[in-house]
Amino acid sequence: MANIEIIVTDEGNHGAYCADVEGTDQKAELTWRSVSRGDGDVRNANHTFTPPEARGKGIALKLVEAMIADAREQDFKIVPGCPYVAAQFDKHPDWSDLRA
Secondary structure (H helix, E strand, O other): OOOOOEEEEEOOOEEEEEEEOOOOOOEEEEEEEEEOOOOOOEEEEEEEEOOHHHOOOOHHHHHHHHHHHHHHHHOOEEEOOOHHHHHHHHHOHHHHHHEO
8 A cells, every 4th residue: 555644633622634545535534532531631533434445455544553653652542432443453452552
């Protein structure tokens, strides 16, 4: 899969990781919302979407990996609220320290 440019938005209590997808006007995205908990910054990765034309190319995984990198850099934990994100956490035990 070619490199994709991921655009990150952070509105404080919610945000997204998005990427343009060749061949469609729809963007691939991973959205999150802040979760009120007593143990620091926690974000619920609540939704992923990849346009049908681009599924199976690893784009959603790239979005999750970008969130993982940000979690390590910015010191937040992730609730894998989306089934896809939960499945990726299960496949990557080295991410377990970031799971809220």
